[in-house]
Amino acid sequence: MNLRDLRYLLAVAEHEHIGRAAEACGISQPTLSVQLRKLEEALGVTLFERSSKAVTPTAACGLLIDHARAAVAEVDAILAVARSLQDPLAGRFRLGIIPTLAPYLLPLVFAPLRDALPALEIEPWEEQTEVLLKRLRGHELDAALLATDVDGPDLTSRPLFAEPFLAALPPEHPLVGRAVVAEAELASDILVLADGHCLRDQALEACGRHGALGSTLRVASLSTLLNMVAAGYGTTLVPGLAAGAAQDAGIVLRPLACQARRTVRLVWRASFPRRAALQAVGTVISGRLRGFAEGAASGIV
Amino acid sequence: MNLRDLRYLLAVAEHEHIGRAAEACGISQPTLSVQLRKLEEALGVTLFERSSKAVTPTAACGLLIDHARAAVAEVDAILAVARSLQDPLAGRFRLGIIPTLAPYLLPLVFAPLRDALPALEIEPWEEQTEVLLKRLRGHELDAALLATDVDGPDLTSRPLFAEPFLAALPPEHPLVGRAVVAEAELASDILVLADGHCLRDQALEACGRHGALGSTLRVASLSTLLNMVAAGYGTTLVPGLAAGAAQDAGIVLRPLACQARRTVRLVWRASFPRRAALQAVGTVISGRLRGFAEGAASGIV
DNA sequence: GGACCCGATAGGCATTGCCTATCACGACAG
DNA sequence: CTGTCGTGATAGGCAATGCCTATCGGGTCC
Incomplete structure (x- = not known):
């Protein structure tokens, strides 16, 4: 049985007229006739009593139709939720940050992130590198801000700025x-x-x-x-x-003679699907920190 | 979107493994791969994060899956109800009977009907011919026992016995x-x-x-x-x-010289779908009344 | 009796779902 | 470090399905 068939069933039950139901479904009358009969055969139940005057739901149809309505409603709910979820720049975004970075970086970038990505609910998560990597691999985080190189083909990273x-x-x-x-x-x-x-x-x-x-x-x-x-x-x-x-x-x-520095990177699972969110977050942060390295290295803060 | 796709989605979410989910669905792994991707494209949402190690539901998937489960459950309910409804010899059967027949015929045939058709819940409805015909045409009755010829192409009848x-x-x-x-x-x-x-x-x-x-x-x-x-x-x-x-x-x-008699008929809408029930009811009644006409006509009751 | 309304049927076409075979890639062991 | 294994993705081909238009058949109404 097909979901489309259930919609057809509901339409016919509502209109009690195959031609008009077909029109409401956007298909031709013969198609609806055939599909309806197929559904009846699949269920082993006659759903409508057809005469030249009218198409009347049978008692059996009355017992089934509520379930059909509920099923269609659930599927419509899926479609609605999916539509609201389509924007990869929306929804929770769990971002790990190392403790030597979080207290100083977050105040700088939180407002720009909120302004640039108002629908993205960024949830910062402060822990040490190894813990963050474990959580990242375990899908407990969506991305992390680290100051180390990351290894393994399962993770991808993007340098954001030099500190x-x-x-x-x-x-x-x-x-x-x-x-x-x-x-x-x-x-x-x-x-x-x-x-x-x-x-x-x-x-x-x-x-x-x-x-x-x-x-x-x-x-x-x-x-x-x-x-x-x-x-x-x-x-x-x-x-x-x-x-x-x-x-x-x-x-x-x-300032230091050799200008020692560390590179802050955004790290994520290579398979993480919300690429747009990664890119946007990374770009906002690196944009906010543009030119920071030069000023800081010379002691001008 | 198809209902089958939702079943696939549930299977993948349960197994977190496309090959095993495909096996559970009775299809091949490539088919499931393709269908799952199609579903994701249709919804505009990535449902699973795939890596060589694991197939993990995304947050979006978690939000959709309950609706999917509910929809599938409703459809399964439809199938279950339909299965229980498949027997045309089961369920309510509203039978009109004219008042000059009901009090004398019903006691004769009620037990045989119940014995022969235990699942058929016959609901007798006693009114005069014209009222019964109106209710029959209005789908308030499934059939009627009348003693007159019926007209119109919308009704069909079967003689049961001569009285x-x-x-x-x-x-x-x-x-x-x-x-x-x-x-x-x-x-x-x-x-x-x-x-x-x-x-x-x-x-x-x-x-x-x-x-x-x-x-x-x-x-x-x-x-x-x-x-x-x-x-x-x-x-x-x-x-x-x-x-x-x-x-x-x-x-x-x-007894009467010319053996005046009337013919008792079972009458139904030509479009009424439960033919088997009509035939069974008619056969039980005419079988119970077999030989009645001859005995009654000669005054032997 | 002819026009009309309505559902059913027939034939043809494009899409879809499924299969098998194969690829790509990472993991793991010798 | 290389071969093998496990896993998901891809490609090509085939049958089933859904839809269309055209047409039929039966009933109704001027």
Whole structure:
């Protein structure tokens, strides 16, 4: 049995006239005659009593027609919901963001995203890289903003902007007198975040170290780390977007000689179907951050 | 969109594996692949995210799938109801019967009908011929038992049995001494039913009259008429099936010379679809009344 | 009796649904 | 690192289906 047949059935039951029902269905009278008879044969039930005067629903038809109406209504509901879902730029969009990026990037891009994509309900989700990748692969996230390269053919990424690192020094630090600091000069007293933060590895790599000082120290957030530096416990590398927060904490920032930086990428499953949403989100963010790298690298924030 | 497609959708959503879903649907994997993609294109919505590892329902799919399930359930309900309705010998069967026949025929045939057609719920409906015909044409009845010929190409009939008339005489009537009474001999003092009863016309015609005695008399039921005759107010013709009731009322019955009779017919709309039910009902009734005409005509009841 | 209305039937054409065979691609093992 | 396996996508061909126009048949109404 076909869904079309049910619509035909409803039309005939409503009009009690095959010609007019056919017209209402947009088909010819003979077609409706044939299809109706086929439906009756398929069901094994005579649905209408035909005479030259009238086409009258049988008792059996009366018992079936409510179900037919309900089925057609459900299918129409499917079509209606599908239509409202057609816009890939609408609906929930679960976006993972790493913790060293979220507090500083989100305030910058949230309003532009809302303005450019008013129907897209972006739900930020803040966790460390590995957790985000797991959730991404598990369909718990639609995309993620990461600062690392991603591997595997199941994921695709798009670079959005480069985020330069800056040397973060306590006000009393000897290097404060320098206009530019070489990355390696920080190696001796650098403080880094706890394991799992990509910023930890990036900072250590930039200054040429492979193990961290104060390995007993488990600093879970960049804001804690900044306060530690401000209090004189050591130095660190801060990502450019956190420059304002660092200065607010009383930290002195200096550009780096080799202009160490990390690239922030939008990452998604290669099979994720809402390409338009990915592209739009990526474009809004990179557009908002255009020219940021140059300004930040030179210490102008 | 097709109903089949919804079943495919449900299968893929359940198995999250196109090959196995295809197997469950009894089709090949390529067919399911193609149909699923067509459905997605028709809805304008990506329903599943495919990777080499898994086929995962999208958020949009989750919103649609409940409607799909409901639609399929409704259609399955249609099929189930249709299956239960397939037997034309089952269900309500509204049978009109004229008043001069119903009280005497129904007790005879009701049990045989119930035994032969246990699933057929026969609902007797007692009214005069013209009313029954109107209801029959208006689909309020499925068939009727009448004692008149029917006209019009919209109705079809089948003779079931012949019902002889008998002369009904008060015990003191002069004709009681005769073994056989000629129809015309009753013309002088015959009593008949009120207008609208076919028996009225049949009785008058049999005895050669064209107007009735006691035209102010409106006797609405045969049982009243029989009591009138028993009380000596006149004679009448009784249909054979009412012979027992007439004798119980104290009436003397005599066979008629010309064996006047009426034919009881089953009548239905030519377009009425439940032919099997008509035939079965007719056959049970005529079988039960087989041989009745001969016995009744000779006064043996 | 002829025109008209209505549903049924016939024949032909384009679309569709399905099949088998094959491809493309990633995973996994030797 | 290469061959094999598993999985979904693609291609080509065939039969069934749905639809059309033209026509029929039966009944009604001037």
